[in-house]
Amino acid sequence: MITESLFFSAILFAIGAIGVLTRRNAIIIFMCVELMLNAVNLSFVALSKLHGVAGQTFVIFVMTVAAAEAAVGLAIIIAVFRHFKSVDLRNINLLKG
Amino acid sequence: MPLFYTFNFYLFGIIAIASALAFVTRKSPVAAALWLVNTMFSLAALYVMLDAHFIGVIQVLVYAGAIMVVFLFVVMLLNLGQGSATTTDIRAWRGRLAAGAVGVVLVAQLLTMLRVRLPEPGPDAAPPVNAITGVADSLFTENLVAFELTSVLLLAAIVGAVVLARRTAPDGADEPGADA
Numbered sequence: 001m002i003t004e005s006l007f008f009s010a011i012l013f014a015i016g017a018i019g020v021l022t023r024r025n026a027i028i029i030f031m032c033v034e035l036m037l038n039a040v041n042l043s044f045v046a047l048s049k050l051h052g053v054a055g056q057t058f059v060i061f062v063m064t065v066a067a068a069e070a071a072v073g074l075a076i077i078i079a080v081f082r083h084f085k086s087v088d089l090r091n092i093n094l095l096k097g
Numbered sequence: 098m099p100l101f102y103t104f105n106f107y108l109f110g111i112i113a114i115a116s117a118l119a120f121v122t123r124k125s126p127v128a129a130a131l132w133l134v135n136t137m138f139s140l141a142a143l144y145v146m147l148d149a150h151f152i153g154v155i156q157v158l159v160y161a162g163a164i165m166v167v168f169l170f171v172v173m174l175l176n177l178g179q180g181s182a183t184t185t186d187i188r189a190w191r192g193r194l195a196a197g198a199v200g201v202v203l204v205a206q207l208l209t210m211l212r213v214r215l216p217e218p219g220p221d222a223a224p225p226v227n228a229i230t231g232v233a234d235s236l237f238t239e240n241l242v243a244f245e246l247t248s249v250l251l252l253a254a255i256v257g258a259v260v261l262a263r264r265t266a267p268d269g270a271d272e273p274g275a276d277a
Contacts, residue, residue, distance in 0.1 A: 001106060005147060006210060008110040012117050012136070014203040019121035021196035027126050027172060031133050034164065035117060038140055041156075045149045053231040056149050057240055060232070063159050064247045068254035070164045074171045075261035081175050082264070 005046030012039035026077050026087040030070075037066050106146050113139035126172045130165055137161040150228035 016039060019032035041059045048055025077087060084091050113136050120132035137160045144153035236244055 001147065003211070004106065004110065005143065007207065008113060008143070010203060010207040010210065011114050014200050014207075015114070015117045015121055017199050017203065018196040021199060022192050023121070025126060025177070027168065027175075027177065028121075028129055031129060031168060032121065034160075035120070035133060035136065038137060038160065041152075042140060042143060045144050045147050045152055048149065049147055053235050056152050056232050057235040059149075059152050060155065060236065061240075061243060061247065063155060064251065067159060067164055068250055070167055071254050071258040072261065074167060075258040077171065078175070078262045087175065087177065 002046045002050055005042055009039045009042040024089045026089055030073055034066060037062060109139045109142040126177050130169050134161050134165050151232050
């Protein structure tokens with residue numbers, strides 16, 4: 001089961017990374033990051049079956065940080081939307097010079 | 098390993114991957130979010146089958162229940178649900194090229210990983226009778242400081258989210274309470 005779990009985890013992580021690189025909607029990119037975090041959590045849980053319960057404890061911390069990140073990130077997206085009237089990354093290029 | 102168990106494990110894994118693929122290809126953010134919820138439910142089922150029952154419950158409650166609701170709430174708050182605003186959401190060739198390269202590298206890593214056969218836990222590694230006890234022991238003894246620090250992180254995140262999302266006055270005046 002552990003090898004299969006790592007397989008699923010790697011596929012999900014790759015899908016998340018591809019989503020981050022191919023999408024332009026900031027909210028969808030953000031959701032792709034959440035998908036990548038979930039993929040890593042699956043690895044942690046699978047390996048915790050082999051190496052003890054510390055992996056599951058770490059998953060709880062990852063989820064907490066993900067929740068905090070979602071709250072702050074969505075607040076930033078709301079602030080950006082108020083300024084640019086868009087969440088399309090093509091319109092958000094102030095640092096491009 | 099019973100056949101029923103193996104079948105369900107693969108079933109939920111394939112559902113998770115198919116939902117993730119549907120998630121990255123949807124144009125509408127609402128449809129994408131709902132496919133992602135489906136992925137997270139399947140992952141919760143995988144966690145339960147890997148004897149991590151508490152993590153499975155937390156996955157449904159926190160990820161599928163709380164985080165995704167916040168995402169949907171923001172999508173609807175910003176009124177991004179229409180397809181017209183997102184028809185050109187997929188990036189041009191440069192983004193697709195980078196994504197293809199990253200995908201190839203990740204799949205290559207995956208294939209090298211598959212050549213290493215991990216040892217499966219022996220039959221003596223029986224699942225714990227009380228699934229929460231192990232996590233609680235680890236969380237409240239050796240990781241207690243980190244657990245307490247998490248509360249500070251959450252408080253900082255709440256304050257930061259409120260400050261960032263607060264509407265400031267149009268003339269740039271940034272006095273607290275000047276504009277609701």
